[in-house]
Structure formats: C-alpha cells, structure tokens
Amino acid sequence: MNTYTKAKGDFMKKFILSLLSLGLLTSFMGCGNKDKSVSGKDKVLKLALWDANQKPVIESMISNFEKENPDIKVVVEITPFSQYWTKLETAATGGQLQDIFWINAPNFTKYAKANMILPIQDLEDNKTINTEAFPEGMIKMYTYDNKLMAAPKDIDTTALWYNKEIFDSLQLQYPNDNWTWNDMINTAKEIKNKTGNYGLALGFAGQEDYYEIISQFGGRVISPDKKSSGFSDPNTIAAIKEIKRLLDDKVIPSLGEIADTRSSDLFQSQKVAMTYSGSWMVKQYMKNEIIKDKVDLAKLPLKTKDAAIIHGLGYAIYSQTKYPEESKKLVAYLSTKDSHDTQAKSGIVIPAYIESQEIWTDSYPNLNLHGYSNMLPNGIEYPASLNTGKWEDVMNEYLNKVWMGELTAEKACEIIDEKMNAILKEEV
Helix, strand or coil: CCHHHHHHHHHHHHHHHHHHHCCCCCCCCCCCCCCCCCCCCCEEEEEEECCHHHHHHHHHHHHHHHHHCCCEEEEEEECCHHHHHHHHHHHHHCCCCCCEEEECHHHHHHHHHCCCECCCHHHHHCCCCCHHHCCHHHHHHCEECCEECEEECEEECEEEEEEHHHHHHCCCCCCCCCCEHHHHHHHHHHHHHHHCCEEEECCCCCCCCHHHHHHHCCCCCECCCCCCECCCCHHHHHHHHHHHHHHHCCCCCCHHHHHHCCHHHHHHCCCEEEEEEEHHHHHHHHHCCCCCCCEEEECCCECCCCCEEEECCEEEEECCCCCHHHHHHHHHHHCCHHHHHHHHHHCCCEECCHHHHHHHHCCCCCCCCHHHHCCHHHEEECCCCCCHHHHHHHHHHHHHHHHCCCCCHHHHHHHHHHHHHHHHHHHC
16 A cells, blocks of 8 residues: 555544534435546536526626636536535545535534535635625624634525505505514414414424524524523523413414424415525516516514624635635635626525625515525524534424423523533534
C-alpha cells in the first residue's frame, strides 16, 4: 500500500468514525453522475440540490458561469428532500459527495463539525463574497468556529395569508401590517360563527406556526448561544397555552383534522380563510387556478414582539472536492447580485442578497409580498444546534400530547426543557 492510499484510507476511517459519533452513518447509496457533454480537459463540478422547481433558474445561472469559465462544467443533481440527507450522508462515507451542495440550518452544524465542509472565509476576507450584502443572521447561521462555511443562497420566513373573497362576502376588513394577535383571533372567530368554516388554520409544522407564535409571544425555542432550551421561558409556555386554547375553543382545526388535510390544502380548497405560510409557498399558491386571484398576504400580527423566524439555504463545498478553487469560483459567482437578481425574478424564493429582495417582491404584482420582506429586519435565527433532529423529535412528541389533550402545556414544556437541555449538554 503506497503512502497516498494509506493516508486516504486513514482519513476515511476517521471521517466515518466522525459520522458515527454524530449519528450520521446509514447504508451506502451511490451518487451517480448525470449525462452532460464535457471534454476530457474539462473540470466537472457536481452541484446537489433537492428542489426541481429551482433547476431551470439554477441552470440559467450556471450557463452564464460556464460561458465565463469554459474549462469548468457543472452538473446539477436533484434528489427529493425526503431522500436528500440520507443520500448526502452515505455519499460522504464513500468519498462520493458532490463538490457543492445545498445545506440548511438544522443540518449545518453536524456537517461542519464532521469536517465535511470546506471553509470559504478567504472569500469573505478578500471581498470576493460581500457578506455585508446579506442579512447578518444568515452569515451567522453559516459560520462555524469563526469561519464562513457556506454562502447564503436564499432566505425564508412566514406571513399571514388570507382569502379576499371570503372576507368580502362577510364584509370584513382585510388583514394588514398593523394587525394585532387579537385582531386575527377575533376575526377567525367571527368567520367561524358566520360560516361554520374555520377562519384560521395552523399546520403544526414548526417554523410556519408554533415557532413563529413562540417568537411573537416573546419566547424562544432555544437560547441564542444554542446551549439551553427556551421551554422554561414563561413567554414560550404562554404561546403553547394559547395554541391549546385555540384548539379547545375550536378556533383552529385539530391535529387530527390537519393530519387528514394539511392547512395549506384547506386554504387552497377555500375551506379556511387564513393560514400561516412560508415564503416557499408563493409559487404553489400562484399556480392554483382556484385561488390565485383571490388571495393575498400580510405580515404576521403583533403580539408581544414583532418577530419572525428566518431561515435560508446555503451553498457549501465538500471539504475533499478535487476542485476546491473551481468550486469556490462557482460559489462566489452564485453569490453575486446578478445571480441573486436572476433568482429573484423567478419568484420562487426570496434571494438572500438584500438589494435583490425588492425584485422578488415585485415578481407577483398582485400580491403584497412585502408581508414577507417586512418581517426580515426583525428576524430571529432558525432554532438549530448540533443535534437539532434529536430535540425536535422530543419537542414534537410532547407538544403533540398537548394538542391532543394528554398533557398540560406547563407539564409538556417542563419535560421538553429537561430532555432538550440534556441533549444540548451532550453537544458541548
């Protein structure tokens, strides 16, 4: 065995052990290449993503990049989100991870800690990527050990969607950016009393509803330093109690009803007048011929705090890519204003580049997309840590017991707080 082979083998053993320590190792699944016309002299980069809707926009940006860099070819590989992380993790164990891949906040820390991501701090230091052009929370989200590890791609948050036709038929005032929590709840009750249908639906999906409501009530899911649970915070407990009260009063559909028909589906079938929806739902709602001309949105209603959870994806580079400089060149290109402008015009997602966001808000003139962008200045970083999945499972298990009436909000929050803190303590 030569020195290079032994070194490579030693590295993979350490790498796999690192994955095992983080609970990432699963059965091996290969990542095949897709056909693309390349010459033997070309350097081929593979880019992994999960949203097929974004492929045309991504490929248009890549086409421009390839024109400027004729010796570099980029192959886009799409894996459905339900399979994406499993395939990514197992590809890493075989040294087959794509050169560049989409990363999100819940998975970022474990990938960074496992040394799977190539730092791009040099791109910030030499101003190739202008980090001041992006929201500070996004830069913080993808910084690890004081190094920038991923370039912000897009940003998302939540707004209150409503059906104008239902409001008009009942002669009710539309939601607006000055609405309070009580305005929303009182209107939801009035709609239910007059029509028999729900005025408001929540999806019990985390970011789109109870994460947001906890933030609106001034609480926290996790502390800013990611070292402790936020479920002992009286404001967090108050938010959970409020959601349970809405369930008990039948102001919103039950967990069982939502399990049968998602809140977004109820909204699209016009069986509910209002719902919380993430910015990634804009395209879907606008493709729906039934509602596309009947709906609009506003920023989330004010309770204790004008706040919203913000999240977004990043472009990360595989630490063992054969083409680190070429990969950095592509990531830098995708981080320019021109690239984010292209992404903004598609209307699919909010670009992370601040100056490009106004283009996105104009992508659907019939919608008040400022209902999303007005939430961004007060955005709270998506709650995540090294073992996000572990404590999310605990949180969802015990919150579901609250929604179904099996535990009080106070007792569930106490249990979540204890178990979550134990998980977070293990991360240190």
